[in-house]
Amino acid sequence: MKILLSGGGTGGHIYPALALIKRLKQLDPATEILYVGTEKGLESKIVRNANIPFKSIEIQGFKRSISISNLKTIQLFITSIKKSKKIIKEFRPDVVIGTGGYVCAPVIYAASKLKIPTIIHEQNSVAGVTNKFLARYVTKIAVCFEEAQAEFSKYSEKVNYTGNPRAQEVVGIKPSSILKDYHLVADQPTVLIFGGSRGARSLNQAFLEALPELKNKNYQVLFATGDIHYEAIKEQVETQLQNIQSISVVPYIENMPEVFANVELVVSRSGATTLAELTALGLPSILIPSPYVTNDHQTRNAESLTKRGAAKMITEKELNGKQLTEAIDELMLHEDARKNMADAAGKLGLPKAADYLIQIIKDITR
Template structure:
C-alpha cells in the first residue's frame, strides 16, 4: 500500500501524521509513505529527520478579512494544486491523509480530483479553515473532539471519531526514571510546566514571579522555558534550587510525562492527546494567540468533565497559580480523581481507528 501524508505549519499537524505512519508500519511493514509539505513549515525539517520521503510545494493561507493578498493566494493555490497533481501521479498513492495546515488544501483537493480517496484529520475542537474547505472533497473526516462534528454542517455524515494517533504512541509508556536526567528524584511528587516547544511568555513570566515560593515547596517542579527564552529566563531567577529545575527543551516528553504528578501547560491538541492517554491531571492555560480561540475550547472539553483545571491568561497571576498548584499537589485524592476522568476522555487506540478508516477506503 502507498500512503500520501500532508500537514504542516505546526507540530500539532505534523506529529499525528508521523505517529500514524509509525503505527501503520508496524501493522503493514511494506507500506510506502510520501509526505508533501512546504519548505517554510516545520515539516521541512521534522519529516526528513524522521526518515520520511518529503516533497515541497508553495502555498500560503487566506486572510480572514478582505485583502488583495487573497488574490495572490488564489493564484498560488491553482499553481500548487497543479504541482501536487504531478507529485501524486508520480507516487500513485492508494489513500491520502491530510492533517491540517494550508498545505493540505491543494494536496487533498488534487487527490480528490484524481479520484484518490482522501481523509482529513481535525485535531482540535474547532475545525480549521482548510479542513472546512476540504470537507466536500474527502471520503471521511476524522475528529479528536466530539464537539467538532457539527462544524462540518451537511458533511457531518462523513465524520468519524478517531482521536489523535499520538495517544496510541504514548499509552504504553510507564513510570520510569526519566526525571533523573534533570536532577530530580523520581520518587518525589513532581509538576511539569511548559508552554509548548517554543515556550510561552505569559507562562514564563508567571514561573519567574513564582520561583521564590516554588523553591520552598515539598514537591518538585520541572520547567521548560523554550530554547528562545532559556538564557534570558535564567538571568531573571534568584539563584538555583534543588527542587526546581529549568530546561530549554525536552526531547523525551512522553517518558517525562509518565513520571510526573501534574502538568501545567497550554492546551494544544497533541499535548491533550498525550495527557489523556496516560491519564494525567493538569492545569491548562490556553493560548489566546490561536485561530478561533480553539485552545480554550480544547481545555474546556476536559475541564467540563472534571479532567483538568483551566486558568485563562487574564486570570493567571502568581497568587492564583500558587494557590491552585498547592491545592492539587496537597490533595493526592483529587489528582487521582482528575486523572481517572482524563483517562476516560482519552482514545488509546486512536491510530488503529484511523488506520482502519483509511484501509477500508482502499478496498
C-alpha cells in the same frame, strides 16, 4: 499499500501524521509512504529527519483582511493543485490523508478530483479553515474531540471520532528515572510546567512570581522556559535557587512524553497534541490556553476537558503567581483530587487512535 500524507505549519499537524506512519509501518513494513508539505514549514525538516520521502509544493494561507497578497495565494493554489496532481499520478497512492494546515488544501482537493479516497484529520475542537473547505470533497473526516463533530454537521455521515494517533504512540511509555537527567529525584512527586516549544511569556512571568512559594513546597517542579526566554529567566532565578534541589529550570524538553509518564501534574497550554498525550496517559493538568491562536481553539480544547473534570483551566488574563501556586497546591497537596482528575482524563483518552484511522483507511480502499 501506498499512502500519501500532507500536513504542515505547526507540529500539531505534523506529529499526528508521523505517529500514524509509525503505526502503519509496525503493522506492515511494506507500506509505502510519501509526505507532501512546503519547504518553508516545519514539516520540511521534521519529516525529512524522520527519513520519510518528502516532496514540496508552494502555497500560502489567505489573509483575513483584504490584501493584495490574496491574489498571489489564489495563483499559488491553482499552481499547487497542478503540481499535486502530478505528484499523485506519479506516486499512485491508495489513499491521501490531510492532517491540517493550508498545504493540505491543494493536495486533498487534487486527490478528490482524481477520484482517490481521501481523509482529513481535525485535531482541535474547532475546525480549521482548510478542513472546513475540504469537508465537502473528502471521503471521510476524522476528529479528536466530540465537540468537533458539530463543526462538520453538514457532512455528519462522513465524520468518525477517532482521536489523535499521537495518543497511541505515547500510551505504552513506562515510568523511568528520566527526572534524574534534570537534576531531580526520580521517585518524588513532581509538577511539570511548560508553555510550548517556544515558551509562553505570561507563564514564565507567573512562575517567577510564584517561585518564592514554590521553592518551599514538598513537591518538585520541572519548568521549561522555551529557548528564547531561557537566559533571561535563568539570570532571575539563579540567586533564589542556590541550595534548592527541588526546582529545575531548563530551556526545552526534548523527550516530553517520557517526562509526562514520570510526573504527577502538568501545567501547560492546551494544544491538541499535548491534550492527546495527557489523556492517553491519564494525567491531571492545569491548562492555560493561548489566546493568540485561530478561533481561540485552545480555549475550546481546554473546555472539552474541564467540563468533564479532566483538567483545570486558568485564562491568561487570570494568570499570576498566586493563582498558579494555589491551583498547583490544590492538586499536588490533595492526592484524592489529583486521582479523580487523572481518572477523568484517562476516560477521555483514545489509546487506539491510530488503529481507528487505519481501519477507516482499510474500509475506504477496499
